[in-house]
Amino acid sequence: MAIQTPAADRxxxxxxxxxxxxxxxxxxxxxxxxxxxxxxxxxxxxFGPPGTGKTTxxxxxxxxxxxxxRRLNATTASLSDxxxxxxxxxxxxxxxxxxxxxDEIQYFNKKQQQSLLEYIEDGRITLIASTTENPYxxxxxxxxxxxxxxxxxxxxxxxxxxxxxxxxxxxxxxxxDEKALQYVASVCGGDVRRALTMLECAGAAAGGTVTxxxxxxxxxxxxxxxxxxxxxxxxxxxxxxxxxxxxxxxxAAVFYLARLLxxxxxxxxxxxxxxxxxxxxxxxxxxxxxxxRACVESARELGLPEAQIPLANAAVMLATAPKSNTTYAAVxxxxxxxxxxxxxxxxDHLRSPKFEGYIYPHDYPGRWVDQQYLPTxxxxxxxxxxxxxxxxxxxxxxxxxVKKK
Numbered sequence: 001m002a003i004q005t006p007a008a009d010r011x012x013x014x015x016x017x018x019x020x021x022x023x024x025x026x027x028x029x030x031x032x033x034x035x036x037x038x039x040x041x042x043x044x045x046x047f048g049p050p051g052t053g054k055t056t057x058x059x060x061x062x063x064x065x066x067x068x069x070r071r072l073n074a075t076t077a078s079l080s081d082x083x084x085x086x087x088x089x090x091x092x093x094x095x096x097x098x099x100x101x102x103d104e105i106q107y108f109n110k111k112q113q114q115s116l117l118e119y120i121e122d123g124r125i126t127l128i129a130s131t132t133e134n135p136y137x138x139x140x141x142x143x144x145x146x147x148x149x150x151x152x153x154x155x156x157x158x159x160x161x162x163x164x165x166x167x168x169x170x171x172x173x174x175x176x177d178e179k180a181l182q183y184v185a186s187v188c189g190g191d192v193r194r195a196l197t198m199l200e201c202a203g204a205a206a207g208g209t210v211t212x213x214x215x216x217x218x219x220x221x222x223x224x225x226x227x228x229x230x231x232x233x234x235x236x237x238x239x240x241x242x243x244x245x246x247x248x249x250x251x252a253a254v255f256y257l258a259r260l261l262x263x264x265x266x267x268x269x270x271x272x273x274x275x276x277x278x279x280x281x282x283x284x285x286x287x288x289x290x291x292x293r294a295c296v297e298s299a300r301e302l303g304l305p306e307a308q309i310p311l312a313n314a315a316v317m318l319a320t321a322p323k324s325n326t327t328y329a330a331v332x333x334x335x336x337x338x339x340x341x342x343x344x345x346x347x348d349h350l351r352s353p354k355f356e357g358y359i360y361p362h363d364y365p366g367r368w369v370d371q372q373y374l375p376t377x378x379x380x381x382x383x384x385x386x387x388x389x390x391x392x393x394x395x396x397x398x399x400x401x402v403k404k405k
Contacts, residue, residue: 016036062101085125184215334383
């Protein structure tokens with residue numbers, strides 16, 4: 001049996017005009033298109049969901065740059081693979097430079113990521129790394145500082161539909177009707193690769209023209225329930241879940257949770273509930289984060305459908321708990337000063353190894369002594385303000401009493 005290349009690879013766009021969606025990057029005024037047209041091909045990091053065009057855009061950039069394209073996947077690649085790519089720059093194939101497309105870079109550890117720096121800095125390799133995770137959490141600063149970061153967004157259902165119209169006759173020997181293409185676009189979750197795979201499978205199963213009924217028969221109900229024709233409902237549901245909990249409405253909270261779980265998505269609600277516990281409940285009920293974490297771990301161990309029980313417990317608990325965003329506001333204010341370049345010098349008495357001048361609070365009544373902790377240029381800055389809830393007011397009263405003494 002002959003090996004057949006998947007439709008998503010056979011029909012990969014050859015230029016930016018054919019890319020589905022991502023107009024903020026590859027449209028007429030898109031930043032990637034403008035950089036490419038200017039001949040500027042620096043190292044980049046692409047992040048976003050699967051099937052949104054990261055590999056396609058890297059391939060197009062390689063073609064426009066004249067560089068040799070090499071691909072590695074961080075789930076299987078090693079340092080020796082990176083070195084082998086770098087060694088090609090010494091041969092005829094590497095005379096114009098090597099563009100290394102490194103997929104799933106979040107699976108490279110710190111040492112592996114650092115190994116790329118030498119080759120990027122001396123120009124032997126131009127790196128385009130892709131990840132489905134937030135690069136600011138998973139990619140080390142030294143590498144981030146040498147790359148431009150570009151976000152790829154889920155492709156809208158309309159853009160997926162338009163793309164499917166263009167390639168349907170190539171994928172399906174007898175074509176596909178418009179309703180079938182609309183349905184595929186509506187349930188693929190903004191993932192063009194998934195849409196092409198679904199259409200290819202439907203084309204193989206259909207005796208003639210691909211119809212909506214054929215596509216529906218090949219679509220799991222969990223997929224069909226996750227997204228709508230605009231491709232945005234999944235994210236709207238997560239937003240609605242958080243806003244309902246923030247608004248202390250347990251009925252709406254369990255409803256939106258049920259919508260998400262019915263769509264087969266377990267991971268996103270687990271992540272969002274943990275965010276809510278710290279962002280919206282926070283210091284008003286510190287145990288909320290602990291309880292939510294326990295419910296999430298239980299849900300992941302149980303899997304669906306039983307996972308709905310501990311997650312519903314967490315959602316109702318969070319919705320009915322007292323609310324506070326004081327710590328969330330505090331850390332955002334601190335980030336603003338950090339990003340403004342303030343507070344670079346740590347006070348001398350807090351520096352190791354001698355800590356000269358440091359006063360040990362445990363030697364004093366109430367385990368507190370007046371002492372400067374913030375850098376001098378921020379010494380009077382106040383990021384945290386006690387909330388009005390019972391827990392924070394109790395803490396405020398306690399420290400007011402201790403510090404007045």
